[in-house]
Amino acid sequence: MAALPRRIIKETQRLMQEPVPGISAVPSETNARYFHVIVTGPEDSPFEGGLFKLELFLPEDYPMSAPKVRFITKIYHPNIDRLGRICLDILKDKWSPALQIRTVLLSIQALLSAPNPDDPLANDVAELWKVNEGEAIRNAKEWTRRYAMDN
Amino acid sequence: MSATVDERISDELEALEAILMNDVVVKKVNDVPEIIETVVHPSTGDDVDQQFVCVTLEVRLTPGYPDISPEVTLRNPRGLDDEVLKSIYTQIKRKLLDCLGQPVVFELIELIRENLTESNLPSGQCVICLYNFVEGDVFIKTQCYHYFHSYCLASHLIAGQKYYQEEVDKLPSWQQMQAPQYQTCPVCRCRVTCDVEVLKAAPPPVDSITAPPFCLTAELKALQVKMSALLARQVARGGVVGMGDNGPPPLTITSPSDNDGGSTSQEADKAEALASARPHTSSENAPGSPQARPVYRGPYRGFNRRGKPGRRGRGGPAAGSR
Numbered sequence: 001m002a003a004l005p006r007r008i009i010k011e012t013q014r015l016m017q018e019p020v021p022g023i024s025a026v027p028s029e030t031n032a033r034y035f036h037v038i039v040t041g042p043e044d045s046p047f048e049g050g051l052f053k054l055e056l057f058l059p060e061d062y063p064m065s066a067p068k069v070r071f072i073t074k075i076y077h078p079n080i081d082r083l084g085r086i087c088l089d090i091l092k093d094k095w096s097p098a099l100q101i102r103t104v105l106l107s108i109q110a111l112l113s114a115p116n117p118d119d120p121l122a123n124d125v126a127e128l129w130k131v132n133e134g135e136a137i138r139n140a141k142e143w144t145r146r147y148a149m150d151n
Numbered sequence: 152m153s154a155t156v157d158e159r160i161s162d163e164l165e166a167l168e169a170i171l172m173n174d175v176v177v178k179k180v181n182d183v184p185e186i187i188e189t190v191v192h193p194s195t196g197d198d199v200d201q202q203f204v205c206v207t208l209e210v211r212l213t214p215g216y217p218d219i220s221p222e223v224t225l226r227n228p229r230g231l232d233d234e235v236l237k238s239i240y241t242q243i244k245r246k247l248l249d250c251l252g253q254p255v256v257f258e259l260i261e262l263i264r265e266n267l268t269e270s271n272l273p274s275g276q277c278v279i280c281l282y283n284f285v286e287g288d289v290f291i292k293t294q295c296y297h298y299f300h301s302y303c304l305a306s307h308l309i310a311g312q313k314y315y316q317e318e319v320d321k322l323p324s325w326q327q328m329q330a331p332q333y334q335t336c337p338v339c340r341c342r343v344t345c346d347v348e349v350l351k352a353a354p355p356p357v358d359s360i361t362a363p364p365f366c367l368t369a370e371l372k373a374l375q376v377k378m379s380a381l382l383a384r385q386v387a388r389g390g391v392v393g394m395g396d397n398g399p400p401p402l403t404i405t406s407p408s409d410n411d412g413g414s415t416s417q418e419a420d421k422a423e424a425l426a427s428a429r430p431h432t433s434s435e436n437a438p439g440s441p442q443a444r445p446v447y448r449g450p451y452r453g454f455n456r457r458g459k460p461g462r463r464g465r466g467g468p469a470a471g472s473r
Contacts, residue, residue, distance in 0.1 A: 006359060010281045016370060026374040029367065036378045053382055053391075063279060064310035072382070074390050084392040093318070097307050098278040098337040147390030150381055 004032050008058060011101050023105045025056065033058040037069075039105060041148065042113040046140035047075070050148030054084075054108070056101065066095035067104055076136075076143040078117040078126035086111070087121035156183060159217055163254035170257070186211050187256055193267035203292055204230035204267050206239075210256050217254050220247040225263075229296030230273040239266050278338060279303035282358040289353040295341040301353035308334050308347045 012032070015025050022042070028034040037054040041047025053072040059065050069091060071084030079087040090099060090107055120126030129136040164184060167175050171189055178186040187210040195201040206229070211222040223243050228236055239262075246262055247255060273290070276283050277300045284290055289301045299307070311334055319327050336343050385391055 005280075007279075007281045016368075024374065024378075026371055026378060027367070029372070029375060036375065036382075038378060038381065051381060053378070053385060061310060064306055065314075070392075072392055073385055074392055082392070093314075096335075096337045096340070097303075147385065147388065150384065 005062075007063060008032065015102060020102050020106060022109060023102070025101055025105060033062075035101065037105060039109050039112075041144060042109055045113045046137045047077075047112045047144050047148070050075075050144040051150050052112075052148055054105075056104075058101075063097040063099075066091050066099075067101060069104060069108065074143060074147040075112075076125060076140040077112065078115050078120045078122055078129045078136075079111060081121045085121065087119060157217070159254055160184060160212065163217075163256060167256060184212060189260065191260055191263045191267060193271040194264055195268075195271070200292075201271070203271050203273050203296075203298070204228075205296055206231060206236075206263065206267065208259060208263060210259065217250075218252055220251060221255070223247065223259065230275075230292075230298060231267075231270065232274040235266065235270050235274070239263060242266070273298040277303050277356065279307060280356050280359060282356040285357050287357045291345065291350065293336050293341070293343045293345070295336050295339050295343070297336050297338045299337070300356045301350040302355045304337075304343075304345065305347055305350035305353070307337055308343075308345065308350070311335065312347075 012027055022040040023037070025035045025037045028036060035056040035058075037056050039052045039054060041050035041052065051073070052075060055070050055072055057068040059068065069086060071080055071086065073084075075084070081087075086108060088107060088111055090096075090104065115129060117126040117129035125136065125139075128139070164177060164187070167187065167189075168177075174189055176188045177184050178188070188207065190205055190207050192199075192202045192205045205227075207226040209224040209226055211224070213219045213221055225236060225239065242262055243259060246258055250258055273284055273292070277290070277298065279299055280303050282300070284298065284300070290298055291301045291304055292298055293304075315333060334343050334345070335341065382391070
């Protein structure tokens with residue numbers, strides 16, 4: 001494998017030295033471009049108390065193209081589908097090399113606080129979120145309790 | 152409150168407008184000047200290309216001005232770090248006290264300009280490679296006053312062009328005609344117009360040549376162990392994506408050729424944990440996900456509904472999904 005760009009090394013070091021509250025990202029033992037990530041559910045959201053595991057991969061041309069990120073822990077959210085794929089503009093056409101692993105993960109955490117059922121990835125979830133928000137939030141809490149709590 | 156404007160203020164405004172001409176903006180409320188705004192640059196003769204820093208000075212005239220100090224704010228600093236700004240603010244405070252009772256705006260502009268001239272080199276890192284600007288680096292200032300190593304910006308523009316072309320190719324031809332060209336600044340998304348060919352010829356950042364190798368620390372290893380323990384517990388509880396599902400394989404991208412989304416090959420080291428957790432059966436759906444859905448075609452997020460690239464969201468760390 002080609003040498004790891006120093007940008008990736010720098011980002012990894014900074015993630016360790018100045019961790020973002022509620023977020024941890026650790027490179028894999030075998031591949032320094034692959035990160036194991038845990039994002040805690042934001043306070044006052046239906047995901048509060050959950051520990052959500054994600055995987056993040058930095059493609060060959062990173063930072064010219066966006067990291068690939070996916071939820072591994074199941075989550076009930078209108079912008080995250082059954083396979084954990086995330087609908088977020090900065091992971092697609094709004095990517096900029098000025099963004100970093102930490103800002104991407106912060107954006108994902110923010111997405112948990114502010115679901116956007118008008119731009120859905122999980123249609124069934126988004127539909128319920130629009131017609132019966134109360135029930136959708138109950139579902140999200142239940143999924144969080146069932147799948148993402150660490151006890 | 153007097154409807155007439157203090158003569159000292161009207162004289163000052165007249166002088167400012169005479170000197171700065173279009174570069175000064177005076178905002179008035181009921182004909183009473185309230186805010187004076189101007190962008191201050193370092194003095195470099197008329198050589199705009201050599202101006203690497205700038206800041207917007209906003210002076211809010213308090214009702215008793217000039218016998219009472221105005222409120223001074225520096226906005227949109229470019230190429231200036233917090234230390235420099237702090238020092239300028241301290242000097243402004245002193246100047247305001249010294250000049251109480253007389254018009255002060257021009258003095259402020261001069262003071263800021265002197266400071267900018269002194270620190271007329273971008274401070275901080277190139278946000279693309281995270282290296283500092285050092286002696287010998289070739290860098291460029293965009294029209295929006297952001298700095299990059301020429302080499303780095305070239306890579307960004309080339310990648311942007313490639314992505315843009317791919318997106319345009321997906322559009323029907325009548326929309327292709329309307330799709331505007333776009334090359335954006337990585338920091339503020341303002342349009343940039345640069346000659347990529349020239350930028351491309353620049354050498355890579357000086358510091359990048361002495362990059363130390365990466366190694367896993369004990370701390371990292373401890374975190375890895377903690378994370379895999381958590382994952383194992385979640386797997387045991389059926390809390391991991393794909394379990395009990397019969398959808399397409401999860402998106403686990405391992406090479407650049409897989410960039411375009413959709414289902415991909417799974418490669419050993421990455422998908423290992425998942426493979427063990429996710430039986431490839433066509434069993435029933437997970438509870439909570441109703442009937443099977445048609446094959447997922449992948450999120451196509453390149454263009455908004457009017458077929459124009461960009462402008463789909465606000466971007467940046469706080470941007471949600473739009």
